[in-house]
Amino acid sequence: MTQPILWNDFRPGASLGEITQPFDDSLASAWRGIFGSADAGTPAEGAGIAVAMMMRGYLGVVTPRPPGNVHARQRFTLDAVPRQGEPVRTVVNCLSKEIKRERRYVELGVRGTGDAGRSIYAGILTLIWAA
Amino acid sequence: MTTQLRAVSLTADADVIRAYGELTDDFNPIHIDPEFAARTPMGGCIAHGTMSICLLWQSLFRSLGDAAAQRVELDVRFVKPVRVGETIHAGGELEPGDSACYRVWVRGDDGVDRLVGTARLLSGGMSA
Numbered sequence: 093m094t095q096p097i098l099w100n101d102f103r104p105g106a107s108l109g110e111i112t113q114p115f116d117d118s119l120a121s122a123w124r125g126i127f128g129s130a131d132a133g134t135p136a137e138g139a140g141i142a143v144a145m146m147m148r149g150y151l152g153v154v155t156p157r158p159p160g161n162v163h164a165r166q167r168f169t170l171d172a173v174p175r176q177g178e179p180v181r182t183v184v185n186c187l188s189k190e191i192k193r194e195r196r197y198v199e200l201g202v203r204g205t206g207d208a209g210r211s212i213y214a215g216i217l218t219l220i221w222a223a
Numbered sequence: 224m225t226t227q228l229r230a231v232s233l234t235a236d237a238d239v240i241r242a243y244g245e246l247t248d249d250f251n252p253i254h255i256d257p258e259f260a261a262r263t264p265m266g267g268c269i270a271h272g273t274m275s276i277c278l279l280w281q282s283l284f285r286s287l288g289d290a291a292a293q294r295v296e297l298d299v300r301f302v303k304p305v306r307v308g309e310t311i312h313a314g315g316e317l318e319p320g321d322s323a324c325y326r327v328w329v330r331g332d333d334g335v336d337r338l339v340g341t342a343r344l345l346s347g348g349m350s351a
Contacts, residue, residue, distance in 0.1 A: 119246065122242065122245060122246040123246060123277075125242055126233075126239055126242050126243055126246065126274075126277075127233065127277060127278070127281060131281060131284070131285070134284065135284050136280055136281045136283075136284035136285060139277075139280035139283075139284065139295075140277035140280050140281070143273050143276050143277050143280070144246050144247050144273070144277070146273075147247040147248070147249055147271075147273055148247055148248045151247070151248050151249055152248065157251075159251060159252045159253065159259060160251070160252070160253050160259070160263050161251060161253075162253065162265070162269075162272075162301075163271075163272035163273065163301055164300065164301060165298075165299065165300045165301065166272065166273065166276060166297070166298075166299050166301075167296070167297065167298045167299075168276065168296070168297045168298075169294060169295070169296045169297070169345070170280075170294065170295045170296075170297075171294050222263075
């Protein structure tokens with residue numbers, strides 16, 4: 093089994109990779125199963141799907157991870173809601189890392205673009221890395 | 224511009240947390256494995272942080288409608304974990320003296336914040 097990515101492995105400034113995933117029916121269906129159908133097809137749903145795609149993008153690129161990581165802060169700019177069927181390309185970079193109060197923090201930048209490179213979202217995940 | 228965002232609620236029970244893990248492909252055992260989670264500083268399973276953010280988007284779009292169809296910048300901190308079975312409520316208020324910024328929050332039934340931050344409506348419309 094591949095060893096998990098450890099805090100020591102992160103290099104600020106380094107590109108970690110990218111992944112492209114479609115906003116397909118299964119994502120919309122899964123979102124509605126949790127948050128209800130009242131917002132089906134609306135920007136509220138699209139914004140939530142964009143958050144889910146950001147997480148899927150980050151998790152698809154930065155893998156495997158040690159178990160027990162915790163999300164501490166999230167900055168997220170929504171530039172557009174993704175359209176159903178639109179492929180969204182997520183690029184992940186390591187922005188910084190530091191130890192505070194004996195906790196290992198990592199900041200990752202994520203950017204999602206859709207059709208013709210239109211910007212969907214940009215975010216910074218601040219994570220407490222478990223190992 | 225509305226001064227108070229409409230609160231939107233969700234109960235983060237084990238089924239919802241599992242479903243959110245499938246939505247995001249996030250199967251971190253801190254969310255779904257009670258034995259593992261009990262050995263972490265969290266002391267038990269917690270909901271995914273971004274689940275609260277999705278709820279916040281619902282509150283923002285339901286409250287602001289077309290006004291939310293601008294670019295929006297969220298900056299939030301997860302200040303207390305959401306435990307399995309808790310009902311959470313997302314909402315916010317317009318920042319005094321700033322018509323483009325809301326103080327946003329996600330709280331439990333106990334009124335204690337789980338997430339706090341800001342949602343800023345940026346100039347320039349969101350692309351369709």
